[in-house]
Amino acid sequence: MTLSLLHGLLLAALLAPAVAPAPEPATPPPTPTQPALPSAPAPSVAPLPAAAPVDEPAPEDMSSAPATDSPVAISARVTPDPSQIGDLLELEVTVAYPTGYAVNVPLGLKLDPMHLVSVEESEPESTGQGLRKVFTFTIQHFAVGEAKTPSFPITYVAPDGAVQTAQVPSHNFTVTALLANEAEPKRQGEDPPISLEYPNHRAETAIYYTAGALVAGFVSALLWLRWRRRPRPVVLPPPEPADRVALRALDRLKEADYAGRGEFQLHYLMLTEILKGYLEGRFGIDALERTTDELRAALLRSEAAIAPLKPTEVIRFLQQCDLVKFARFAPPPSEASAAVEQARGMVVATTPVAPAGPKDQAPQDTSSGTGPKEQAPKDMSSSAAPKLVPESDIPTEPVPKFKEEGE
Template sequence: MMRLLPVLALLLVGVPALAQQQPPGAPANETVQPQDVSARVDPKQVRIGDPFLYEVVITHPKDHRYELVLPKETGDIEVLDQTRQRKDGTDTATTTFGVRMSAFALGMVQLPALSFDVATPEGPKKFSLPGREVEVTSTLPPDADGKGADLFDYQPPQEVPIRSWRLVLALLVVLGLSLLSFLLYRWWSNRPKREVVVPVLPLDVRTRKALDTLKAEDLPSRGHVKDFYFRLSEIIRGYLGERYGFEALECTSSELMASLRRLHAPGLPEDALMRFVSESDMVKYARADSTPESCRDALAFGYTLIEKTYIPPPPPQASANAAAPHVQ
């Protein structure tokens, strides 16, 4: 019994330590901090409804890729569009995001926080940037109250004297041409149309043909590994989007996996797809190297994905008017 006491003591000390250890393969941290971040609003003072630029400049390691995720809840701010530019240096890279916005509230308005998806060699991570403030002013001049704000409002129609009938004749000609154009458009729209039926190959056949074409080009052996992964990623994303009914080509890598997890996708090799997406992003955006064996395995994954997930549509039922066998 005395000999068992040291062993039990070691077990009691070692079990909590093992419980605190991180499981193999788990990400060390879900967030990442870039080397430098700067943000500015141009101009700092805008009129209500006028567009302005919210520019964010991020300096980060060269093998990291930052993608902006636009906020869904923006309050008094409307997001118009965004731009993204990247400039690589020796060891670092600078990514500049420009977000055009407009505000619809007076005073100091808080801009929404921006979130970024970051592709790193250790796996996907997140980065969040708090929003800045912009001063929003009225469209009326400062002395509008003293001069009468109603002077800047819309005025009712004023009577304009016409010295001749030329304007009336011109308006009649314009109305006649407009009526004639409308009648021609109605006739053209309602004319009998011949339906042209173009046979469309099944999804699996079209996807395999695309994979066969990519395989025949043998891009990796010619030094075009990056182009190979771009083409293969578009083929696989196009197949997944048409197979499960969502915009897979417009999704980021994290959005692609999140959409597939929400859908009913029996047979989908999620782990293999996640490895392909990560390897593809590293080659396409982080300039990582890939061996010929890895390229062959990635191409073989495309064929395997079709075999495991494609379900042929049911055969069309025979028409009720189809010829039936005659009984003598």
């Protein structure tokens, strides 16, 4: 802009004798947001005799690019100023350009001797006469004293697609040191060296003890967790003797009176299950899952254990019950009641009798008269839990048709 004004004034001074002077208002200099256009001198205009155009001084923290034919106006400033060595500085570059143009920072930009940390750019904003865009360069400088940002290009693209560049002006700033406010700071003396014993047995012992304590603590924690998660036995009450369970089930069967209601199959089915459950719980014979023919061999092998019962009597009783269950035989109600009493007699006959008197006397069995009776085997004791049908599971409805035993 200054060169254009000087050029116009020189032409006006040469043409002053031929043209009468006429006052002309001074043209204000273009603002940074308005592009500077070259002004053509008029031959009939003379400059003012006493006043000369003077550019307005720029702010102290701003540096403006010299006026050229470029339609882009650029200003730059550095904050903070002054700064300390190694501080993050912000070089703020403001670019004003006409509408329709695009402004960008070239790729691979370097600001040596400055260290470029990052580059950020704002969105274009309207100024009324064009657009304005702000580029913020985060830089560092590691030298003390007066410094200057280097001048670098800014690329802009015209509406017709032409790519041109404009230079960003350099800017001066000051970098101070981190030393104390002394005219001539002196270096502090070094600390005297420390003599250590080598090998340092004390340090080694402390390290070994610490490592051992950590390992011991870790192992103790694992053992404690395993001890907490160990399976704990569940203490259950002693099972009820098999004879008591069988007698109580027989009483419930008699009270149900299935035979009196004509439900003979259900009556003999429950009677058979009660007797088989007693044999399994009292003598350890697997009876509930066997048929009568399969049970025959097991009873014959355990003939001594089930005394005074005879295997033939038990098999005959079960076969009579099978006639009702599978052959649909309908006996009289009195015979059904007698079958319950017959089963009760088998249970009572084999019920173990608790010894009465001194401990050295042998237990007496009163069920068969006089004389000592042999004690039941340990695996056949009454403490074994019988696998009987629970009393609550006795059905109250008629049992459906049963398959034949051989099927």
